Amino acid sequence: MALSRLNCFSSRSANLLKTLSSAISLRRPISTDTTPIIVETSVPFTSHQCEAPSRSVETNPKELLTFFRDMALMRRMEIAADSLYKAKLIRGFCHLYDGQEAVAVGMEAAITKKDCIITAYRDHCTFVARGGTLLEVFAELMGRQAGCSRGKGGSMHFYKKDSNFYGGHGIVGAQVPLGCGLAFAQKYSKDENVSFALYGDGAANQGQLFEALNISALWDLPAILVCENNHYGMGTAEWRAAKSPAYYKRGDYVPGLKVDGMDALAVKQACKFAKEHALKNGPIILEMDTYRYHGHSMSDPGSTYRTRDEISGVRQERDPIERIRKLILSHDLATEKDLKDIEKEVRKEVDDAIAQAKLFVDT
Amino acid sequence: MQLQPKLIALQLLHLRNPALGEGLEEEMERDPRVCVMGEDVGHYGGSYKVTKGLATKFGDLRVLDTPIAENSFTGMGIGAAMTGLRPVVEGMNMGFLLLAFNQISNNCGMLHYTSGGQFTIPIVIRGPGGVGRQLGAEHSQRLESYFQSIPGIQMVACSTPYNAKGLMKAAIRSENPVILFEHVLLYNLKERIPDEDYICNLEEAELVRPGEDITILTYSRMRYHVMQAAKTLVNKGYDPEVIDIRSLKPFDLYTIGNSVKKTHRVLIVEECMRTGGIGASLTAAITENFHDYLDAPVMCLSSQDVPTPYAGTLEEWTVVQPAQIVTAVEQLCQ
Numbered sequence: 001m002a003l004s005r006l007n008c009f010s011s012r013s014a015n016l017l018k019t020l021s022s023a024i025s026l027r028r029p030i031s032t033d034t035t036p037i038i039v040e041t042s043v044p045f046t047s048h049q050c051e052a053p054s055r056s057v058e059t060n061p062k063e064l065l066t067f068f069r070d071m072a073l074m075r076r077m078e079i080a081a082d083s084l085y086k087a088k089l090i091r092g093f094c095h096l097y098d099g100q101e102a103v104a105v106g107m108e109a110a111i112t113k114k115d116c117i118i119t120a121y122r123d124h125c126t127f128v129a130r131g132g133t134l135l136e137v138f139a140e141l142m143g144r145q146a147g148c149s150r151g152k153g154g155s156m157h158f159y160k161k162d163s164n165f166y167g168g169h170g171i172v173g174a175q176v177p178l179g180c181g182l183a184f185a186q187k188y189s190k191d192e193n194v195s196f197a198l199y200g201d202g203a204a205n206q207g208q209l210f211e212a213l214n215i216s217a218l219w220d221l222p223a224i225l226v227c228e229n230n231h232y233g234m235g236t237a238e239w240r241a242a243k244s245p246a247y248y249k250r251g252d253y254v255p256g257l258k259v260d261g262m263d264a265l266a267v268k269q270a271c272k273f274a275k276e277h278a279l280k281n282g283p284i285i286l287e288m289d290t291y292r293y294h295g296h297s298m299s300d301p302g303s304t305y306r307t308r309d310e311i312s313g314v315r316q317e318r319d320p321i322e323r324i325r326k327l328i329l330s331h332d333l334a335t336e337k338d339l340k341d342i343e344k345e346v347r348k349e350v351d352d353a354i355a356q357a358k359l360f361v362d363t
Numbered sequence: 364m365q366l367q368p369k370l371i372a373l374q375l376l377h378l379r380n381p382a383l384g385e386g387l388e389e390e391m392e393r394d395p396r397v398c399v400m401g402e403d404v405g406h407y408g409g410s411y412k413v414t415k416g417l418a419t420k421f422g423d424l425r426v427l428d429t430p431i432a433e434n435s436f437t438g439m440g441i442g443a444a445m446t447g448l449r450p451v452v453e454g455m456n457m458g459f460l461l462l463a464f465n466q467i468s469n470n471c472g473m474l475h476y477t478s479g480g481q482f483t484i485p486i487v488i489r490g491p492g493g494v495g496r497q498l499g500a501e502h503s504q505r506l507e508s509y510f511q512s513i514p515g516i517q518m519v520a521c522s523t524p525y526n527a528k529g530l531m532k533a534a535i536r537s538e539n540p541v542i543l544f545e546h547v548l549l550y551n552l553k554e555r556i557p558d559e560d561y562i563c564n565l566e567e568a569e570l571v572r573p574g575e576d577i578t579i580l581t582y583s584r585m586r587y588h589v590m591q592a593a594k595t596l597v598n599k600g601y602d603p604e605v606i607d608i609r610s611l612k613p614f615d616l617y618t619i620g621n622s623v624k625k626t627h628r629v630l631i632v633e634e635c636m637r638t639g640g641i642g643a644s645l646t647a648a649i650t651e652n653f654h655d656y657l658d659a660p661v662m663c664l665s666s667q668d669v670p671t672p673y674a675g676t677l678e679e680w681t682v683v684q685p686a687q688i689v690t691a692v693e694q695l696c697q
Contacts, residue, residue, distance in 0.1 A: 118442075149479035157477040166445055167478065171469055177435040178470060181442020188398065188424060188448060211435030218430070 033061040037331060041266035042323070048248050050255035050284070053273040057265040061333040063109060067264045068324045068339065071101040073346045074125040075321060077134060078294075080350050081124065081141060085298045089358075090141045093170070094155045095122040099262075099293040102320035103228055104129040106267025107196060111275060116186070118166040118179040119198035121156035122228075122292075126198070130165035132158065134353030144360035151362075173199060173206030176225065180212040183223035183283075194222040194278045196271070202233025204247050213283060217254050222278040224271075225251070226286045228261065234296040235305040248287035255281075261288030262318040291318065382524035382556060383413045383545065386531035387451065389560070391421055394449060397535055398425045400440050401453030401490075410455050411491055411550050437463035437488070441470045441540075444486040449535060457492030457544065458504035471540045472515035487534045489543035493584055493634055494682050496548065500670035503678075507544055507611050508640045518611040519565055520544040520583045524554040526609060529563030537565060544611070546584045568615035570622075574604035577628040577692055580619060580645060582608045585632045585683060592688035601692060611641050614648055623649060627658040628695050632683055637665045659695050664688065 036058050045052035078098040084090045097104070100122070107117070108129045119126050124137055132148055140147025141155055149157050149168075156170040166182060169175040179197025186193050203209065204227050216223040227247040231238050238245040248256030255277070259270040270286050277284045291314045295302025302311070328334050391397045399405075399414055405428040408415035418426040429436040433454065440450040454460040460467065467488065474482050494503040507518055517539050521527035527545070534541035571586065572593060581589045586607045593603050604622055608614065623629055629649055633642040642663040649661050667681040 116446075147479070149477060149481070152479050153477040159478040159481050161478075161481040166442070166482075167474075169470075171465055174438060174465055174470060177438025177466065178442035178445070180435070181439035181444075182446060184439055185443040185446040185448045188443070189446075208432075208434040208438065211430070211432035212439060214430060215432065215435060215439065219427070 031061045031065045031333065033333075034063075036060055037064075039265055039327060041269065042260045042263045043266075045266070045270065046248070046258040048251070048256040049253070050257065050277070052257060053269055055266075055269075057269045059265055059268075061331070064324060064328050064331075064333060065342075067105055067109070068321065068328060069342050069346065070105050070129065071264070071321045071324065072343050073134075073349065074098070074101045074104065074128060076343075076346050076350045077128065077137060078124065080354060081138075082294070082298065084138070084141065084354070090155070090298075091143075092154055093121065094141070094298040095296065096294040096298070097122050097125040097292065099314070099320070100228060100230060100290045101125055102264040102323075103226075103261050103267055103288045103290055106264040107226075107271045109264070109268040110271035111194070111196070113163040114191070114193045115275070116164040116166060116179070116182040116193070116195040117198070118175050118182060118195070119168070120172065120175055120200060120203065121168070121170050122200070123156065123158045123168045127158040127160060127165060127168070130160050130163045132160050132165070134350060135356050138354050138357035139360055142357055143362055144357060146357065146360045173203040173208055175199065176203070176206070176209045177212040179225070180216045180221060180223045183216060183221040183278075184219065187219070187221050192279060194224055194275050196224045196226055198226045198228055200233065201227060201229040201231060201238045201245070201247060202236070202241065204229075204250065205242055213251055213254055213285075216283040220282040223283045224274045224278050224286060225283065226288060228288050228290055230290050230292045232292075232296070232305060234300065237305065246287075248285050251283070251285045254283050254285055256285035256287065258287045258289065261290030262314075262320045263323060264320055381412070381415075382528040382554075383521075383531055384415060384417070386528035387414065387535075388417060388420070390532055390535040391417065391425065394535075396447065397449045397451065398427065398443075399451045399453065400427045400429055400436055402429055402431055402455045404428060404453050409453070411547075413545075414453070433459050433462040434466060438466040438470065440486055440488075441466055441474070441484060444484045444540075445474065445482045447485075449485045449487075451487045451489060451535060454488065454490035456502055456547075457490045457506040458502060460488065460490070460506060461504075461509070464509070467510065467516070467542075468513045472513040475515055483538045484540045485538050486540045487531075487543055488540070489531070489534070489545060491545045491547040491550070493544075493546040493548065494666070494671055494678065497673055497675050497678055498547070498671075499673050503671035505635045505640065505666070507542075508635045510542060511612050511641060511644060515540065516612065517541045517565060518544065519609055520546075520611055522546070522549060522583050522586045522607055522609070524552055525556045526563050526569060526607075528556060529561055530565065530609070533562040533565045536562065541565065544583065548584055563609075566610045566613060566615055568618040569607040569609050570604070570618070571607050572603065572605040574602040574626070576602045576626060576696055577604065577630060578619070578622040578626045579603050579605045579630045579632060579688070579692070580608050581605065581632040582611065582641070583634060585634050588683060588685050589632050589688055592685040592692070595685065595689050596692055599689075599693075601696060603692060608645070614645060616648060616652060619649065620653055623653045624656045627656055629657065629661045630688070630691050630695055631661065631663040632688055633663070633665050634682060635665055637668045640665055662691055662695055664691055
């Protein structure tokens with residue numbers, strides 16, 4: 001009875017989706033059911049200098065379906081970008097995020113658009129999570145004026161000022177001091193918001209990171225440093241670059257939390273915890289244990305420094321979208337067909353956006 | 364009508380309100396978004412006392428003592444500027460900002476462009492540079508040479524208490540990132556300046572001495588060597604026009620051009636090294652734009668392409684001296 005009601009719900013909203021698909025932004029909820037569901041994270045959190053939050057995360061059908069849709073959209077977008085790059089419509093550098101979607105999506109679920117996010121060059125999905133449109137993404141990637149940076153930035157320079165997304169940076173690690181500067185501005189203006197400064201395992205060894213962390217801790221800034229550890233700094237595995245790859249501990253006097261970055265709910269819980277912590281006690285480090293399916297960039301096959309077995313293994317065991325799909329199905333929130341339909345819609349959205357972007361003249 | 368203008372030092376150790384500090388203080392009063400960051404700018408009062416008294420007046424959140432971490436605190440200043448704050452970042456010596464080159468070049472200079480105009484970076488980066496008195500090679504650098512190519516930044520150099528205060532205020536009010544070059548040896552100059560609020564145009568050169576025979580272009584400390592040479596030249600019957608270019612990027616080609624069109628001879632006197640300095644760029648700009656008006660090739664006197672020696676006599680040799688300026692003018696005016 002409940003199931004059929006849900007089916008009716010989702011097919012009605014699916015029809016709504018079809019008519020509005022061209023105007024749709026990422027944030028349209030598929031289900032409006034906000035009945036709380038408690039889910040356990042895949043693994044418990046590991047903490048450094050603080051008490052880890054509970055691994056029981058509160059969520060609801062609406063959120064889970066939104067996670068699914070958003071991540072499916074991001075996945076499709078990145079794969080489409082891969083094709084566009086091979087067709088030479090995207091040039092230069094292109095760093096894809098597929099596999100890491102849960103970090104962008106889980107973070108967004110825990111914060112508001114008044115909180116700031118800054119990241120490095122693997123920024124397409126973070127931009128979209130902050131409210132950027134597919135058109136802005138593809139137009140920018142193809143160097144058109146309709147792009148989010150008017151075609152002047154490219155893949156590594158996506159920004160969205162009105163939702164406090166500060167980019168989009170090409171030089172490894174340089175965004176971390178900028179991010180701590182955002183936190184400083186928040187403290188200066190006394191506005192009770194926080195800043196998330198994202199960086200990779202490669203950037204984790206940059207001196208300026210530790211400099212900025214020291215200043216942030218000294219000045220009690222609401223700065224949350226998030227290491228998206230996909231275990232490879234371009235072609236160098238973490239154990240070959242860091243004496244201590246326990247990035248969540250490298251803050252020493254700054255507390256840290258290690259999180260399963262392939263579990264959107266764990267990411268959400270960690271970010272919520274971090275925001276509360278930062279507002280009271282200053283900086284904290286989150287290490288997101290994540291994985292990228294593509295190589296470092298489009299010029300890197302990604303298979304010279306890791307085995308295909310490893311990549312397919314992660315895809316099978318830990319894929320973030322599959323995780324949410326299983327959750328949705330096991331809780332009877334939607335049928336397999338519903339989810340496949342969402343994936344089809346999302347694919348069409350991406351294709352439409354690309355077609356639209358192509359209509360714009362090269363900058 | 365203004366009252367007797369007050370006697371002020373560009374930066375005098377025992378005066379409460381020196382020109383640079385006063386300019387900074389007035390802008391901090393005027394706009395609560397203005398804050399100061401740097402090493403020892405707060406409790407210590409600044410290594411050259413530019414920020415003396417500001418921490419007591421405005422508090423620790425507006426006058427921030429940073430650890431010795433130029434790369435990160437410059438980056439933080441830029442990040443804060445992206446949100447609309449107006450930080451004034453001090454390099455205790457401009458040479459130390461080499462450690463922050465990436466932040467200054469890529470983030471400070473370029474973010475306005477790479478974000479498609481979404482962000483402005485209204486930051487001021489300032490500090491003393493230039494050759495001092497036997498400070499040694501690393502503390503005698505001329506960073507304007509290295510920064511000049513960075514797209515998106517503006518550079519100005521102050522040389523008198525009057526223009527120091529005016530440029531400081533203008534730089535803070537500007538929406539562009541401005542690098543303000545002070546000079547280690549000019550902090551003790553004294554001059555009377557107006558009581559009322561004034562700013563100097565960031566893009567304007569300053570006519571120091573009008574003349575007919577030759578245009579001498581200079582800035583910062585070399586202005587004083589030029590004026591010393593000018594005295595000698597006047598006694599010898601020459602009439603040099605001296606222009607303090609002040610705006611190092613962009614050049615005030617309007618003022619400079621008008622002068623060249625009048626005198627037809629140009630001598631540039633700078634403290635940068637021979638290779639790749641402001642003089643090199645200015646020579647190219649003048650030759651390109653005013654070639655038809657020149658009766659002689661542009662001559663540029665620069666420092667020697669060597670690390671500044673410690674020994675005083677050697678140090679003197681590496682920097683342009685008034686006697687050399689006199690000889691150069693005599694040569695050009697033959």
